[in-house]
Amino acid sequence: MTTASTARVGVESVAAGSAPAWAARTTGLRKVYGSTVAVDRVDLAVPHGAVLGMLGPNGSGKTTTIRMLLGLVTPTEGAVELLGQPLPGGAERALPHVGALVEGPGFHPFLSGRENLRRAASAEPLLATGSIRSAVQTALDRVGLAGAADRRYRGYSLGMKQRLGLAAALLVPRKLIVLDEPTNGLDPAGTREIRQVIADLHAAGTTVVVSSHLLAEVEATCTHVAVLRRGTVVAQGALADLLQAGTPALLVSTPQVTEALNALRAARVSARQVADGVRVELIGTTAPAVLATLVHAGVEVHEARRHRDGLEDVFARLTESETTDRSTVDTVEEEQR
Numbered sequence: 058m059t060t061a062s063t064a065r066v067g068v069e070s071v072a073a074g075s076a077p078a079w080a081a082r083t084t085g086l087r088k089v090y091g092s093t094v095a096v097d098r099v100d101l102a103v104p105h106g107a108v109l110g111m112l113g114p115n116g117s118g119k120t121t122t123i124r125m126l127l128g129l130v131t132p133t134e135g136a137v138e139l140l141g142q143p144l145p146g147g148a149e150r151a152l153p154h155v156g157a158l159v160e161g162p163g164f165h166p167f168l169s170g171r172e173n174l175r176r177a178a179s180a181e182p183l184l185a186t187g188s189i190r191s192a193v194q195t196a197l198d199r200v201g202l203a204g205a206a207d208r209r210y211r212g213y214s215l216g217m218k219q220r221l222g223l224a225a226a227l228l229v230p231r232k233l234i235v236l237d238e239p240t241n242g243l244d245p246a247g248t249r250e251i252r253q254v255i256a257d258l259h260a261a262g263t264t265v266v267v268s269s270h271l272l273a274e275v276e277a278t279c280t281h282v283a284v285l286r287r288g289t290v291v292a293q294g295a296l297a298d299l300l301q302a303g304t305p306a307l308l309v310s311t312p313q314v315t316e317a318l319n320a321l322r323a324a325r326v327s328a329r330q331v332a333d334g335v336r337v338e339l340i341g342t343t344a345p346a347v348l349a350t351l352v353h354a355g356v357e358v359h360e361a362r363r364h365r366d367g368l369e370d371v372f373a374r375l376t377e378s379e380t381t382d383r384s385t386v387d388t389v390e391e392e393q394r
């Protein structure tokens with residue numbers, strides 16, 4: 058994978074005067090806090106219309122990257138382009154089209170959720186004064202906060218605060234929505250609602266960047282993924298490509314595990330014991346060949362099914378291995394050729 062070259066595609070199309078290829082992108086982004094390198098050499102490319110999940114262990118640089126993407130934190134090095142506008146110079150042109158939910162949205166504790174949203178709405182350049190009341194109500198309805206809208210913000214639970222932050226991001230139709238851990242503090246029903254909001258945004262053509270620890274959420278909602286590890290992007294691209302990059306395996310259910318492993322080893326096939334049988338890596342072999350080997354050795358096979366790594370397996374491999382291969386995943390660039 059070549060994140061640097063994905064970024065170059067964007068440069069060329071902008072230079073040619075066409076619409077930028079990316080809703081957002083960063084080039085060589087670096088942020089240093091004292092002796093901590095929070096983000097290093099991050100080349101992130103967010104295709105228009107994508108739902109890009111930003112994944113990474115705690116402290117891997119997701120929030121810092123998102124804050125730089127939004128112009129909230131100044132990079133130590135590197136460049137950010139938002140909706141075709143370079144930051145910070147083009148911030149005024151880009152930011153009205155960008156909605157964001159980031160930690161500490163700065164709501165007033167003694168005002169109600171509705172009043173807070175009205176204040177936020179009055180600062181929206183794209184919202185006419187006469188439309189504020191209905192825009193606020195629509196946003197409250199959309200995040201399921203209408204019932205608590207007239208209570209003071211300081212009495213809100215973490216989940217309600219998250220919903221209000223999301224409502225602020227949705228006050229006007231946006232081209233790009235950036236959500237930092239949006240399901241933080243939400244119960245399962247709230248998490249499902251966020252998933253639906255993201256799906257609706259995607260269906261409407263809005264680009265979404267969402268950071269999350271919840272791999273199942275990302276797998277269910279995202280079209281693209283960027284995996285961060287220790288401040289750098291170790292993989293990015295279409296989710297389907299990321300999942301395809303894993304080695305296919307065959308899960309064979311058998312009571313004769315030892316016999317199965319011996320037969321496969323004799324045939325030089327890589328296999329290991331799993332819960333109810335053996336897992337066979339389909340490297341240099343095929344499922345029918347594996348089954349023929351087992352049957353020929355007299356191994357009782359109860360069931361055999363193909364298995365591909367889910368996002369959780371892929372994520373674990375990318376973030377836990379010390380020898381992470383940065384070329385594991387096909388790039389967005391290849392997809393766009």
Ligand SMILES: Nc1ncnc2c1ncn2[C@@H]1O[C@H](COP(=O)(O)OP(=O)(O)OP(=O)(O)O)[C@@H](O)[C@H]1O
Nearest residue numbers: 090093094095113114115116117118119120121122
């Ligand atoms: N304002 C700051 N001052 C000093 N260090 C910081 C600051 N912000 C972030 N860091 C450090 O930078 C690194 C990346 O932090 P960041 O919050 O971006 O990671 P993250 O992936 O969002 O983590 P989490 O999932 O825990 O929120 C961490 O080591 C963190 O301690």
